[in-house]
Amino acid sequence: MIDLRVLRDNAELAREAQRRRGAPPELVDEILRADESRRSAIAAFERLRAEQKELGRQVASVSGTDKEQLLVRVREVAGQVKSAEATQAARKDDFAAVMRQLPNLASPEAPAGGEDDFVVLEHVGQPRDFAAEGFEPLDHLELGRRLQLFDVERGAKVSGARFYYLTGDGAMLELALVQLALQRAQAAGFRPMIPPALVKPRAMDGTGYLGQAAADVYYLPDDDLYLVGTSEVPLAAYHSDEILDADTLPRRYAGFSPCYRKEAGSYGKDTRGIFRVHWFDKVELFSYTTVEESYAEHQRLLQWEKDWLTDLELPFRVIDVAAGDLGLSAVRKFDCEAWIPAQGKYRELTSTSNCTEFQARRLGIRGRFEDGIRPLATLNGTACAMTRTIVAVLENHQQPDGSVSVPEVLRPYFGGRKTLDAA
């Protein structure tokens, strides 16, 4: 069951954190009230249940008129137990329902404010000066057309807007990125995983995606299954309802899966090319550790992402996402945004979140420590989201003749080729 001691002890802190992310602080009070009535209902039920049990023992050991008399009393208690049990169950449900609405508490270190209040932590690499090189950069769609790397027209014909086919070297480029990302992740201690992309409601809700992000999620009503928007979901649910021994921590996984997103509310945004699509493939990093360790682990995930983008020779910046833009589950989030020349902007390529105990509580993921059993912390981070990485690689590594130079680290996957050229 959910441990509320921290929330009780830090009710003021919790209210403050709620305010910071724009959620109603009354929710904290509501939760504490629901918790109280749940507790008293449970206590009442347990008292009656104990009495019933004791009477039952007596019934079993007597016979004749004594038994008949006892049974009268025992039936009465049984009735009370039944209603107390129902009350208790209802109070538990009430509590669980109100508890689910509570977002994770934003870290005090996260910048205050909303979507636009992020803080830029650093810039890595220099955007190319195309003017100095004497040519105007093409956007990824134009490059993709010339090199026949993907086909958005036929994607739309077959599946609708925001779908695409990766073709030829484009398909090979994705597989190269997958292969390299998984290899590097494995070398860094992450166990490669290919998880299911359809999950039950529990997994989706437990990771926090049925809250404010629910509109973005594909659902199959006939089967009561959701299409995941990231393999974070099956990787988090992997250890649901398990107790992991402390000496097996941290557990690190790298999942490769398709990701499905409705992109509701983004009509008209990023409609060109494959920058924003309803489906893409992604390698995702995921860690289970302790809350105390989670902050250092978060930095490690960020460092992994920075090294990856650096090795792909992409210029990028790192931002510290503001409290109001964290989503339900994260206490802190860092995004790496790569420079996209044709847009003249930095755009999100990777994102890493520390969810502390939020997902672990909802999914029943606990650790066994010397001083007892506690929820773990979960963290996730993008290793490589294929379409956006392809966009960034194409645009940043394009050459005046419309070809694209292959980053050094990817060349082994192209038989040593140094460029992608028109067929």
Next chain:
RNA sequence: GGAGGUGUCGCCUAGCCCGGUUUAUGGCGCCCGCCUGCUAAGCGGGUUGAGGGUAAUCCCCUCUCGCGGGUUCAAAUCCCGCCACCUCCGCCA
């Protein structure tokens, strides 16, 4: 999709037909002790797990026999639904 079978405390297993001291039997493993040059063997004891109460590693309570309902004063045991696994058939990559 169809038919049949199975699901018990870390693992194996008894109990289920015939509901009641089941706080679930036994073995393995594990822990403690004895014995023994050492080790093994042997002997004795302990050992389901989770949640909660409490200052508390004492103690107490609740839940726990795949999950959820039902019947009953009482369910591992009877009834219904669901899930997972196994075997066979069908279909299929």
